[in-house]
Amino acid sequence: MTIKIRPYSENLTDAIKDFNNRIKAGGLPYRLHEGPVLRWPKINNRKIYQEYFLAVENGSIVRGGYTLKYQEFVLNGRIVSVACLQNPLAEGVVSRAHNVIGIKLLVHAFQRQPLLFALGMGSYTESLPQLLKTMGWTLYSIPFYFKVNHPLRFLRNLTYFRTTTLRKALADVLAVTGLGWAGLKLIQGLLNKSGPRKNSVFTEAVGDFSAWADELWKVCQDSYSMIAVRDSAALNLLYPNNSGRFLRLKVLEKGEAIGWAVVLDTSMSNHKQFGDLRVGSIVDCLALPEHAFKVIKSATRFLEKRGVDLIVSNQAHPAWCSALRASGFIHGPSNFIFAVSKKITEFLHPFDLHKTRIHLNRGDGDGPIHL
Numbered sequence: 001m002t003i004k005i006r007p008y009s010e011n012l013t014d015a016i017k018d019f020n021n022r023i024k025a026g027g028l029p030y031r032l033h034e035g036p037v038l039r040w041p042k043i044n045n046r047k048i049y050q051e052y053f054l055a056v057e058n059g060s061i062v063r064g065g066y067t068l069k070y071q072e073f074v075l076n077g078r079i080v081s082v083a084c085l086q087n088p089l090a091e092g093v094v095s096r097a098h099n100v101i102g103i104k105l106l107v108h109a110f111q112r113q114p115l116l117f118a119l120g121m122g123s124y125t126e127s128l129p130q131l132l133k134t135m136g137w138t139l140y141s142i143p144f145y146f147k148v149n150h151p152l153r154f155l156r157n158l159t160y161f162r163t164t165t166l167r168k169a170l171a172d173v174l175a176v177t178g179l180g181w182a183g184l185k186l187i188q189g190l191l192n193k194s195g196p197r198k199n200s201v202f203t204e205a206v207g208d209f210s211a212w213a214d215e216l217w218k219v220c221q222d223s224y225s226m227i228a229v230r231d232s233a234a235l236n237l238l239y240p241n242n243s244g245r246f247l248r249l250k251v252l253e254k255g256e257a258i259g260w261a262v263v264l265d266t267s268m269s270n271h272k273q274f275g276d277l278r279v280g281s282i283v284d285c286l287a288l289p290e291h292a293f294k295v296i297k298s299a300t301r302f303l304e305k306r307g308v309d310l311i312v313s314n315q316a317h318p319a320w321c322s323a324l325r326a327s328g329f330i331h332g333p334s335n336f337i338f339a340v341s342k343k344i345t346e347f348l349h350p351f352d353l354h355k356t357r358i359h360l361n362r363g364d365g366d367g368p369i370h371l
Contacts, residue, residue: 003063003101005108008036008052015062016054019091026094032065032087039367040069040237047072047081047229048237053108055090055101064090064101066109069365072229074221075115075347076354079229082344083113084365093127102131114343119365121337132339138351142314142336142360143321145329147300150309153277201258203298204250209235212250212257220288224317225348225357228364230286235262238367239284251287251298259287259295262363264371265306280308281371284363289319296323312371316360336362 013034020031033052042049048071055064066088073082088109090102110116121129124139133139148154209232217231228234239246239262251259262284268274280303287295296313303311313329314336315321325331338360348354362368 003055003057003104004059005053005055005104008033008054008065010036012054012056012060012062015056015060016065019062019064022091023089023094028093030089030093032062032089033067038067046237048234050086051112053105055105063098064088064092064105066105068109068112070113071234073115074224074227074229075344076225077222078347080115080347081113082115082117082228083109085109085116085118086366088118088128102127106131106135110341114341115347116341117344117365118339119336119360121339122335124337129337129339136342137339138345139337139339140355141334142316142338144314144332144334144336145312145321145324146332147311147327147329148309149304149307149311153309156275200253201294201298202252203302204252205302206248206250208232208241209239209248209260213260216257216259216286220286223288223357224359225354226344227359230284238363247302249299249302251291251295253291253294258291259285261285261295261299263299263303264368265303265308266371274310277309278307279371280304280306280311281362281368282311282313283368283371284361285315285320286359289317292317292319292323293326296320296327300327314362316358318356320359320361 016032016034020034023030032054036052038050038052040048040050042051048069050070051068053066053068054062057063067086069084069086070081071084072079075082085106088102088105090105091098092100092102118128118132119142124130129139211232213230213232213235217229221227239248241248245264247263247265249261249263250257251261261282264281264283265278266281267278268276270276282296282299282303285292285295285299300311311329313324314334315324316338345351362371
């Protein structure tokens with residue numbers, strides 16, 4: 001078996017489809033991209049771009065693949081190019097005869113860019129997190145928070161709490177009797193702190209990011225030990241105003257921009273976790289840590305006024321987690337795992353100290369693809 005890892009080419013499209021069919025026949029929902037379309041193709045000197053690689057046997061049989069998303073990050077005060085490992089998939093997940101291919105893909109990715117991380121992955125029991133752990137990577141979950149605005153619809157629709165007959169019956173009882181509504185309101189009310197005075201903080205919906213975002217980035221970047229470059233060029237590429245999905249909020253205090261947030265307002269349909277809920281998401285944000293509460297509170301009020309049933313967010317930095325709790329959010333179970341290579345932990349030595357200043361959320365990695 002001769003395996004070579006090479007960039008995607010159109011003449012391998014049919015072989016990718018055959019690979020995906022074998023994975024599907026093995027009972028797994030994963031698949032590789034079957035075409036050249038990438039969300040961030042490499043164009044000119046753009047700092048954010050993707051590369052797509054395939055593991056090919058004997059020149060014609062696809063046995064796996066992965067994507068790298070390159071992006072500039074600040075690591076302990078230095079701006080460097082970092083890559084996010086995306087959608088790595090090898091035939092070893094359904095065939096023991098091909099177990100070594102997954103390792104070959106990871107080694108190839110690490111050789112391309114040693115400053116490598118992965119984000120998401122769902123569960124520590126999945127094959128990728130387990131493999132990364134055996135290779136000496138550091139893994140931990142990015143905290144998840146949620147705030148319920150319409151408890152009845154929440155209890156009727158949240159699939160996570162309705163996985164067994166008993167849980168479903170309990171959720172229905174809580175919904176019908178009003179106990180669920182009362183309990184959620186009590187918990188969120190105890191957590192919730194009064195926000196800044198409406199006359200002092202103003203939220204403005206903007207079409208794109210401009211010079212004000214560049215100034216804010218300069219002010220904020222040194223407050224975090226690891227953070228993706230969030231200047232206007234990067235933000236307008238990640239959250240383009242022609243997508244129709246992203247709601248960009250500029251938060252001002254006394255007329256000066258102190259932060260921003262990117263939020264979503266998504267009507268779910270038979271979602272595996274959120275059922276048919278209308279879900280608001282705070283997917284990305286930036287401010288000095290001491291202004292995190294004002295930004296989270298402003299974004300929360302904005303989504304509440306739009307009438308969403310539920311608001312969710314994943315945030316790594318303690319200041320942003322505290323801001324969510326102070327805005328009435330409840331800490332829930334997280335499936336958003338951060339895995340970081342040894343080379344990145346060397347940049348952030350001692351890692352246990354610097355990890356408390358890492359700023360990551362759903363805007364990083366793959367972006368808010370499931371929200």
